[in-house]
Amino acid sequence: SKMAPVKVFGSAAFTNVAHVLVCLEEVGADYEVVNIDFLAKEHKKPEHLARNPFGEIPAFQDGDLVLFESRAIAKYILRKYRTGEVDMLRESNPEEAATADVWAEVEAHQYSKAVAPIVYECIVYPTAYGIPTNQKVVDESVEKLKEVLEIYEGRLSKHEYLAGSFISVADLNHFPFTFRFMETPYASVFDSFPSVKAWWEKLLLRPSVKKISADMQKRV
């Protein structure tokens, strides 16, 4: 029987929502996007707090199961819809799963910590909140990002993907913030890291990434 579409609460304009959507596209699942009116603070109202007690976007629903935290939702999707061809978690192979986990953790704790402030200062704060860019934060983050990309260059000069020879959740997790980063004036930082740049450009060619990139370009 056909599985009922899952629901994603929040719009693709948000990086954490885009993260979930790109996973759904990779596995070819049916889904429905339910908009949450951020400007009207709908994410802080009881109906959404019942889905995500921290009042954040996204939330996710599959039948009776309600989840939040985009990385947890991503894992659920990639696990549930895993096939012989699309296996982004490799959980039946502890060594491969571990290597994918390593670089997913690197994204969360090293990469995002450098990229996110640049995206927030250059795009989110000025356009959504009318707050001017804090150039000191940007400059420090760009320096931090270069250190991180140096390490990524080392990894991706030896391996096609972050976890090795196979694409995994680790690569996908990088898509949303990197997409937004490429919209800032600092995109050319990647030019000094040719293996990283090649990896990114290859990710951009994936049908899932093309689809969600287009959705991310429509502003809220």
Next chain:
Amino acid sequence: SSPVKVFGHATSTNVARVLLCLEEVGAEYELVPVDFLAGEHNTPEHVQRNPFGKIPAFQDGDLVLFESRAIARYILRKYRTPGSPDLLGENGGAEEAAMVDVWTEVEAQQYHPAISPVVFECIIFPVMRGAKTDQKVVDESLERLRLVLGTYEERLSKSRYLAGDSFSFADLNHFPFTFYFMATPYAALLDEYPRVKAWWEDLMARPSVKRVCANMPTKFCF
């Protein structure tokens, strides 16, 4: 087969996370010190294990890993025995595993950013750098932590543990920084959240936690 190796020292929060998992599954391990003061974390040998020059790093035969949560998951999958608890919830089906993942992310994305600055300002920076506590950072973090603990109190009124009725990796991940938080002047904050306090005391009573605690200081000189 030879014991796995953990590179780092037992007092490190992220090393403790890994040691807890090894103790939970009863795997044999060897703790190999990394001398930070001597710059050992920046030597080619260590950078080959952890390119970010941090601890822990981990070795199991030919497999070398870093990032404590990735190491932890590997240990819990690879070394699980029929007698050890299903901490990842993977035998419970996709829903149970998902709830473990959700509250593991909550620890990393909500709890940790609120509690860790208090630990850094009150213990880690004074001990390691002789720095003075930045009270403004502490006060802002405590306000943030109160909101998080309020949500945890609500959650623990609905389920025995964070991910559901069974103890899981999600609960375990809270140990290292909370342990040190309880050694700061702000430990009494937990008393305002009785279910959280009971959940914490339950965690501290676990044999694995007691064994790891034995190597972590509760008093600091600075």
